[in-house]
Amino acid sequence: MFLSSDFLNITTSPRGGLVGFDGERAANDQAGFFSLARNTVPNVSLGSVELGHVPMRWQHDLFPKHFHDKMYVCHDGIRCDILGPDPDVSVRLGRLEKALTREDEFITYIARNMERARGFHIMMRALPRILEEHPKARVIMVGGNETSYGVESKHPKGLRGEMEEELGNQVDWSRVYFVGRVPYPDLCKIMQLARCHIYLTMPFVLSWSLLESMAMGATIDTSDVAPVREAVTHGETGMLMGFFDHDALAAQVVDVLQRPDDYAHLGPNARAHVVENYDFKTRCLPEHIARMNSLLPATKQIRL
Structure with a gap:
């Protein structure tokens, strides 16, 4: 099984990320635990997947350490072929x-x-x-x-x-x-x-x-x-x-x-x-396909 996640507060601590960062608007006593609760499903799912994905190293490191070896880091990808400078915009x-x-x-x-x-x-x-x-x-x-x-x-x-x-x-x-x-x-x-x-x-x-x-x-x-x-x-x-x-x-x-x-x-x-x-076509898509193919038999692997 393959799991892709943008969640970031999968952590054994009730603080981190947004929780406790802004002293001007201090979080209430329940905020950290709510953050843990909202991530229950991906946290439980990671126990059964063969490979997990997160887009950033920072997010990866917020997951409990016993999940780190089951996850790889690669962004979803940006279409650099269609996004570029335009001096005449x-x-x-x-x-x-x-x-x-x-x-x-x-x-x-x-x-x-x-x-x-x-x-x-x-x-x-x-x-x-x-x-x-x-x-x-x-x-x-x-x-x-x-x-x-x-x-x-x-x-x-x-x-x-x-x-x-x-x-x-x-x-x-x-x-x-x-x-x-x-x-x-x-x-x-x-x-x-x-x-x-x-x-x-x-x-x-x-x-x-x-x-x-x-x-x-x-x-x-x-x-x-x-x-x-x-x-x-x-x-x-x-x-x-x-x-x-x-x-x-x-x-x-x-x-x-x-x-x-x-x-x-x-x-x-x-x-x-x-x-x-971060380019979608040349960097991120090939990496994602290679990772998914690592879970599949040769006859079912995705070809670019």
């Missing part, structure tokens, strides 16, 4: 009157939902300094206003409403575009036009958008946490900084915008890294 979004191009100085932030697990509150707190120190900069925020993971905001308008209330008139909101969830083709174009792409996450499963943005040659500022460090090397394929340090994030983004030539190597290096290690 343009996209028209929502209330914007004209199509956006690489000539515009846009910073992008993308998440399924604008929530704490994906650093939305840190991104928002970085906005005042970014917009003040780089007057031409504008920001595109992609994502819903719900909570997929972790603690929900108690504000009636969700975390976005909470942060807008906290920041008030410190931010020039006319330069910040909340576009909600967008069709995938537009999402790709947004990544392609970014002067700087911000990806933030607590220790959790990586968003595909990080690897996709790397495949498209984005200059990335991101969180210095274990899962991200598997994909991003500081100063080579992106820039890492402490998750909670919104001032450092703002300073780094401003520096990228003001000295683009000093960071011009990051995008091409990021793409090369993803092509080598």
Whole structure:
């Protein structure tokens, strides 16, 4: 039997991942045990499978050690053949009157939902300094206003409403575009036009958008946490900084915008890294098929 899992809190400890990471919104006493309970099925399943799969080394190491030899690490894969840089990209979004191009100085932030697990509150707190120190900069925020993971905001308008209330008139909101969830083709174009792409996450499963943005040659500022460090090397394929340090994030983004030539190597290096290690056709699919074939007789093996 073969088991593929994106679960990450399969662990003998009731802490780890999101649980206990954010001191600003401390988890309740039941959070860790709930995390264990929600992973009961894959935990039990691993006892009977011949081979298990996880997409990241960090996730692999969170499983109990007696399962480690039964699992292999390989990402699902990114379609680098269809995801790449486009210097002539343009996209028209929502209330914007004209199509956006690489000539515009846009910073992008993308998440399924604008929530704490994906650093939305840190991104928002970085906005005042970014917009003040780089007057031409504008920001595109992609994502819903719900909570997929972790603690929900108690504000009636969700975390976005909470942060807008906290920041008030410190931010020039006319330069910040909340576009909600967008069709995938537009999402790709947004990544392609970014002067700087911000990806933030607590220790959790990586968003595909990080690897996709790397495949498209984005200059990335991101969180210095274990899962991200598997994909991003500081100063080579992106820039890492402490998750909670919104001032450092703002300073780094401003520096990228003001000295683009000093960071011009990051995008091409990021793409090369993803092509080598995460490409679906040339790296990940062959590995998955080889692993599955190892469980099958020769007559039933999958052929590419």
